[in-house]
Amino acid sequence: MSPRVRALATLLVLLGVPVAALATDSALTPSAKELQSRLAASADVVVLGNSKVRTDIDIPALIAALPAPAARYVPLGVNGTQAPVWFAVLSERVYATGQKPKGILIYAPLSAALTTTLPNANARATLAQQLTPASAPSLLRLFGGALPETQLSQYLNALGPACVGTRTKAPELAVEVSPLPVEASFLAEIVHVARENGARVLFVRQPTAPSGALEDEVPAAEEAAARTLIREANGGWLDLRAEFMDERWYGDGVHMNEAGRATVTAALGRELTRIGDWLGGAPLPNPAFIAPPAEPTWTTPPTIPALAFGSAGACRAVAALPPELAGLAPARLAAAGFAGTSPLRVQLGPKEIPFGALTTACDHRWNTEGTSLIAAVEAKRTAAVRVSLATIAAARGDAGPAGWWVGPGTTLRFETLGGGAALAGWAPSKAKIRAGEADHELAPGAFSIAVVSRGTALDVSSSAGWVLVRSVSGATRPVAARTIDLIHAPIDVAAPTALAPLRVTGKSPRPSVLLADAAALHIPEAGDAMERSGVGGCSPLDTTLTKARASLRGATLTVESTDCSALSALEVPISLDAKRACAPGHGRWLYPGDHQVWTAEVDGPGATWALELAGGMLGDAGGDTPIVVRVSDASGVVLDGTFKADALRSAPPRWPLTRAPNGPTRVEVSSPSAAPWILLGRAALVGSD
Structure with a gap:
């Protein structure tokens, strides 16, 4: 046995791939035969990815939507796979059989494209289905070296x-x-082998359901490196995550149903039509990665006039809002359908006080009436009240992220595909903005304008008035309806294990x-x-x-x-992992003897609220062990209950709260030492009318 083959065998044993079977069985597996049957006629473009290649894209409809003569797209998605298998499919099913497609379209989550391991037996078996003894040299390259x-x-x-x-x-x-560098990933292997065979790569990042928006989170540096890798190979990058994705378009929370399939197919068709003949050399979109900033850039900080608070009676300190801020009052925004998005903030000393209904009590809340801002604080403390504007660019609405506020003297930078883009949003009053290379005067209400950006960075600034930017390049951000996600929130308190x-x-x-x-x-x-x-x-x-x-x-x-x-x-x-975190988007561990506490800010509407938990437990022992849950806010406890661990398997617990919580809400989950290992896949506060 040669040193190279011996090294290959050692690495495959570590990965659990059945090497002996590969060495003795030269026949193609049914999976490999099925993929090769799709390539009976030559393909112009092969589409790599997982099961969503099949469920999300209607290939015949896509081809029909493209200008004639349309290229022949052949789907080669394999269920439940990541980049290692896609590379094997490209190498063994396409290039090893003499196929020479002009384009390689990868329809996938970026996280899956950057995967460098085979996490379980199913993944290893799926890879083995694409291999033969002749695959050894390519496998050595695939799993050897730095990987x-x-x-x-x-x-x-x-x-x-x-x-x-x-x-x-x-x-x-x-x-x-x-983590391995992007340059050593299987995405890099796909790009390199495609380039060696004269093909261009177009990476299309899959959209996700609102409830699973975090499942494809990768560090910004890795996304930037992936874009650079593809751009330097003359490839392209499309991101369909920004397409508005209604939860109802998903049949199971992951795969598209017929309505979602039609929407994704149409969106991809529009983008490919706009690009033109990319197989013939037309430029592909591939912008440098510029994430919308978490903080706005203050060209000149917005001016907050000094608000002279005067007592209007016990516990009611009143200040007149200037016209440019009166339009940002929560009541006005709520009437326009943007409840919860006001950038106004009120502090009493160093502590922010919540927005809420006013009573006669000095309960440290604030609200607005007409053009007046009213703080429910003691008269002797009115001098300590300060009104400011949130420095966070993202506005949050009842249903999740609603957009980004741009105020006078503020500039926000967005990433576009370069050249033309569409900007849509809403202005509470007249405003003057500069978007890209042109100035625009906006009337109160909704707006949609075409803009031209220099390169791939689109700067939006305001010289007068406030605007809420809701979408860029026609891409409305996905939202989740009145759900406060806890499972991905930081743990405030966690008992050591x-x-x-x-x-x-x-x-x-x-x-x-x-x-x-x-x-x-x-x-x-x-x-x-x-x-x-x-x-x-x-x-x-x-x-x-x-x-x-x-x-x-x-x-x-x-x-x-x-x-x-x-x-x-x-x-x-x-x-044990102190963060209790699983892979992004896949939940959080509740260890035996664990005690976890989350804090959520609840300030949106909702007549009724409930706590939802879902997940799974390991093994059969301890299923009867009671798990304790407790929800409370500043006014007291709104839930105090227990559930059996094995209930997570069949009927995920959902407990109605005794009343709607308000302000900082504390959610506690406790597991006794006799409890099994539990993986919580969902923990959320859900409100409804």
Whole structure:
């Protein structure tokens, strides 16, 4: 066996791919045959991705919508896959069979395109279905070199000092496995092999349902690097996430139903028509990554006139709002359909006081009446009241993000596809703005204007009046109806959960492998066991062997190491992820003996509110253990209840609150030490009329 093939076999064993089967079975699997049957006639463009290639895009309708002569698009999506499988499909089903498409369209979440591992047995089996013995050279490139070995070597280097001399206890190591650079990702492999074969790559970022908007979050630096990678290969980038995606367009929260399928197909058709003959060399959109700022750029800070508060009776301090601010009063915005978006903020000393209905009590609230702002504070404290404008650009409405406020002296920068764009929004009064390269005078009410930007950055500034920018380039931001997401919010309070060190012992069958009883971990197994439990392959381990290319098979944990050949025993410190976080968009762990607290700001309308939880538990033991939930605000407790852990599997708990909460609302979930491991996939406060 050659060194290259031996290295390949070692890496595939680490990944769990059945190498023996690949070496003996040269016949194509049914999956591979089915994909190749679609390529019976030559393809101009192959469409790579997961199951959403099939459910979201009507390929015949897309081709019919394109100007004649339309290119032939062939879908090659594979259910439940990420970039490793897409690269294998492109290499083995397309190029290895002599196909030479002019274009490679990737319809996928960016997070899946940057995936560099095979997380569970299903993923490994799906990859194996696309391989043959002749695949070895390409697989060596696919899984060799920097891809898995970088992560493995980081862990082994950290363990190295414990494997020298007579030391038998590892130092207290906080092993962090850094993500691989985008340049070493499978997206990069796809781009490179396509370019080598004379094809252009167009990456189309999938839209997501409002409830799953966080599932495709990646660090800004990684998105910028991915865009640069594709742009330098003369490829293109489209982002369909900004298309307004109604939750009703999704059949199961992930895949499109017929209405959603028609909408996505039409949106993609419009973009491809606008681009033109990209297979013949027409320029592809691929802007540099410029995220809308979390903070506005103050060219000149908005002027807040000094508000002279005078007592109008006990607990009612009144100030007249100047005309430019009176239009931003919450009541006026609510009447126009923009409740909860006012940028006005009121502070008493260093603390912000909430907006709400006024009573005769000094309960530290504020509201407006006509052009007057009224603060319910003690008369002797009116001098400490300060009115300001929120420095956060994003405005939040009843249903989620509503847009961005642009005030006098304020400039916001948005990313566009370059050249022309459409800007839509609403102005409470007359306003003068500069959008891109032109000035516009706006009348009160809704507006939609065509703008021309210089490059891919679109600057919007105001010289007079306020405007609420609701969409850019015709893309309305997705919103979630009256749902306050808790599962993705930071944990304010979390009880620590301790784990004993793992003691790795045993005679090594070969110098580079250590063995341990997996039961010693006292935590859920990674990968396949978790798949069977219905909570996905998301381990709660932080400093963890499983993230470092170790594998659990039955009751044996194997750890690849080249520095510990003489080692007879080793203690490895392990810990649990303090953030309790799973993969982005996939939930949060509730550990046995855990106590988590979230704080949510509830200030929108809703006659009734409820707390919703959904998720799954590992194993069968502990399902009868009561989990305690409690919701409270400044006025008292609005929910105090329990549920059995196994209820998450069948009937996700939903508890109505005794009244509508207001202001900062505290949500607590407690799990006794006898409880099972629980993965919460949803935790939200939901309001309705």
